[in-house]
Amino acid sequence: MEAEIQPCEIETPHEVLAPVRQSLPLVFASPHSGRSYPPDFVAASRLDRVSLRRSEDGFVDEIFAAAPELGAPLLRAHFPRAYVDANREPFELDPRMFVDALPPYANTRSPRVAAGLGTIARLVASGADIYRDKLAFSEALYRIRNYYWPYHDALRHLIDETRERFGGCILVDCHSMPSVGGPMDHDTGHRRVDFVLGDCHGTACSPRVTEAAEDVLTGLGYHVKRNTPYSGGFVTRNYGQPEDRVHALQIEVNRALYMEERTVSRGPGLARLAEDMRALIVALGRLHPKTF
Secondary structure, eight states: OTTOOOOOOOSSSEEEEOOSSOOSSEEEEESSOOOOOOHHHHHHBSSOHHHHHTTSOTTHHHHTTHHHHHTOOEEEESSOTTTOOTTSOTTBOOGGGBSSOOOTTSBOSSHHHHTTOSSSOSBOTTSOBOBSSOBOHHHHHHHIIIIIHHHHHHHHHHHHHHHHHHSOEEEEEEEEEOSBBOTTSTTBTOBOOSEEEEOTTTTSSOHHHHHHHHHHHHHTTOOEEESSSOOOOHHHHHHOBGGGTEEEEEEEEEGGGTEETTTTEEOTTHHHHHHHHHHHHHHHHTOOGGGO
16 A cells, blocks of 8 residues: 555655754765655556556665764655656656657767656656656756756755865765666666665775775675666766765665565565664764865
8 A cells, every 4th residue: 555656746846854963974865765746747657656656766765864863964855756867967858758859958868868767767667658648848847947956956055065064075875776687777687785885986986985885784784786786876976076075975775675665665674774774874974075
């Protein structure tokens, strides 16, 4: 029953869960855990509601919920990933989805677009088409202006504020991944490790950040890989600027650790995982990004 969508208008595109006083040089972001589905979007989709929700990084905002209590802000999107994806360039768009021509500034040739997973996704992760009919570009522009850009404005503000206060910032972009590689993945049919740490192969953050995260997670008994199959999305690539003392690390959590993937419902492991992420937050908070 948990996977049922209750269509509702999205009153605010995102929310910042702020600490009483920020005491850690960290910012946490969850761009894909939103679960408010506009009624017109649900009506335009050819998919059932559970299939739409399987595109979410379900409950990731709850997994990292200790961040504000420990002294770091947590930004979470309210809009769902299937509606507009904040971990893409602003205009990664598939021309096959639209009735009218796209503007010349649209990126129509990225690997994400080719996979059907652009800023406005054509497909869900299973490979099924989302929409019954083609969209007007004005619809994409509406979503990008009213949801995507406000989310990134908030994220940029948190990063800038943190860097000014602490001399540097560590951004942790929080995601979840299916436990087994899907039909559109390079690891189709293969069972995945517990965590994948993406630092864009060492370009998005200091190795100290990745090493600290890996040490904590392996010490807790988890199996961890770096950059395979996820090295970091747009957020990690765009905001990770170590030369400017902004370090971005993408964390992918295996959904089998904490949820029932078929029904998109909370599993018995969620509480333990959230407690373990508390330990990760504490460890990352001990780093001093202004010094590296």
